[in-house]
Amino acid sequence: MENSRRDFLKKLLLTSGGLVIGFSDIQASNATTIDISKEGDLKNAYLVIGKDGLITIFSPNPEIGQGIKTAFAVIVAEELDVDWAKVTVLQADLDTKKYERQLTGGSGAIKHSWQRLRVAGASARYALIEAAATKYNVSKDKLKTEKGKVLSSDGRSWSYGELVSEAALVKIPAEVPLKSKSDFNLIGTTIKSVDNKDVLVGNPVYGIDFKVPGMWYAQVIRPASFGQKLVSFDAAEAKALPGIKDVISFGNKVAIVGKSNWEVMKARKLVKVTYSNDKPLESDSTHNTIFTDLMKNGKAEVRRADGNVEEAFKKASKVIEAEYQCPFLPHNAMEPMNFFADVRENSVRLAGPTQTPQSGQNQVAKLLNIPVENITVELTKMGGGFGRRLNNDYTLEAAEISSLVKVPIKLQWTREDDMSGGIYRPAVRYKFRAALDEKGNMIGFMLRGVGLNAGNSTRQDNFPVGAVDNVLVDSVNYESDITTGPWRAPITNFLAYAEQAFLDEVAFAAGKDPIKFRLELLDKAKKNPVGKLTYEPERFEKVINTVAERAKWGKVSKNVHQGFSVYFSHNSYVAQIAEVLTKNKTNSLSKVYAVTDCGIVINQSGARNQVYGAVIDGIGHTMYGNLSFENGQPKQNNFDSYRLIKYNEVPEIDAVFIDNGIDPTGLGEPALPPTGGALANAIFKATGKRLYSQPFALQDKKVSEIL
Known part of the structure; x- marks a missing residue:
């Protein structure tokens, strides 16, 4: 190629x-x-x-x-x-x-x-x-x-x-x-x-297609559970198979190298590996205990504090509280991780699908002690990434294996490797509190985020912060053995759902229309902002009003239940309205309206596809995405146990863009965060049920049937 x-x-x-x-x-x-x-x-x-x-x-x-x-x-x-x-x-x-x-x-x-x-x-x-x-x-x-x-x-x-x-x-x-x-x-x-x-x-454009004469194939056996360490391995039977060059250990892993991927896969099954752990392995029950404790007693880091929150809640006419949680999630790119590496005495040739080639180059240089200028990286098209390929662990594996066996190798992960190999979306839990005065105005807002390897699990400067006089946002992080990393629209992919579902509940408690409630907050942020704003209220208002007009908010038939959501991330604004249709006593998600302000749109085709994909991704993971753990192992490791959205479950999507002539901003991620909130709020309108945990399908049978 x-x-x-x-x-x-x-x-x-x-x-x-x-x-x-x-x-x-x-x-x-x-x-x-x-x-x-x-x-x-x-x-x-x-x-x-x-x-x-x-x-x-x-x-x-x-x-x-x-x-x-x-x-x-x-x-x-x-x-x-x-x-x-x-x-x-x-x-x-x-x-x-x-x-x-x-x-x-x-x-x-x-x-x-x-x-x-x-x-x-x-x-x-x-x-x-x-x-x-x-x-x-x-x-x-x-x-x-x-x-x-x-x-x-x-x-x-x-x-x-x-x-x-x-x-x-x-x-x-x-x-x-x-x-x-x-x-x-x-x-x-x-x-x-x-x-x-x-x-x-079918031309060879993806990393998985990359081949050069004389290269060998490699797969890696990693610990079955997070927190385990390699003790020993027996590869006698594997090495005896035809086409196998070598079986070696490196770090906490075992690599099998052979002439073809198929021969390597067969040999891999014969390698006997022993692991140990020096502390208890994590399970869902462990995580629930951690979340509960840290939410109540964790030493939180204050991310933003405006006004006097304690006083605001003391004098509130009404206080609304809600807690939301989400699981770890794999990325599930259709093309599993793979990379080519040819390590010579003082040079390296790398080729494959990576979102961060320079980072991979630098990490390989450090690992092998080879000058970075002697390392080339050829880029291939990626069959999905969603943040997974920001991490170059598989690039490093390929380079280290090649350096040990002294031949060019193509590392190939299986689907099971991909789903059990870590770098997941962090599991997070949020607790929101809102204080309302006698007129239904929000005078106090509190958010605590607790995450497992999430760092700062909040976005402390995002709306509605800046529109409320008294605010406290803090976070607690727990260092888990389960490896995590960016997942499409990091942190906001779940935070937006939780925040938008909560704001709807607050609007309901205030006796106000959900859209009108948000517009009132934005009007305050525009006329009398609290602290420095990271968002532009006018652009927020434009996408909100546009989506409300397109979806005929509040003017649809009684069997159409609309849910609203809006979010600002990656410098762009997206407002969505989801519609759940009731027909013959059955509810179904029929349509999603999405209005995006990302500045000038370069290519209408590419832009629409980005929004379509983000909305579908958001619906699928909000409804079904779930990675659960027992004794350090994920229970789901392939698509037979990990539920994805199906083709016939995708609703009609109406995607339009605000033409304002502003220089372009982000689009690959911003349309995903608001989707879960729009869906949750539409489900509430249709069923009267508030949803506080993802995936929705595990909470209620009727909800699971909506798609």
């Missing part, structure tokens, strides 16, 4: 005599033109324009299905003014000299690179106009660009390919003119993913 990419570029560079526009993701304003007869580094981030007019754009950030590879190219192509049909997009490999933030996580790639990518495209356009002006003695103010051509006011035109030789000699200034947003032709339209064809026909 990588060789074909290099061959393509080499051929392009040798035959086109074209213009290569190099742009550094660190300082896009320093974009420079490069004469390819003198330079042609295949590993740099280049925009290549050939004499045939074809455009090649390298996308530096890892593609995890969020559409970044297409979106990045669209931004460059927009400013370059080219025919999209003539654009080829290639995945760049890790290059720390050319890029910063070459990672996928936190829904921040577009926000970070928006201006840099625009400047890259505009710099090339500037050079081409300058070249045409000089070559044909035309005033620059009489020239414009359109679909890969420079057009003159006298009717003449020249393709970009005709101008690249001269454009390569143009000096690019520190600042170049950018298009007016009103002149965008590509940005904001619907564009197919550049990977669609390769995915549909």
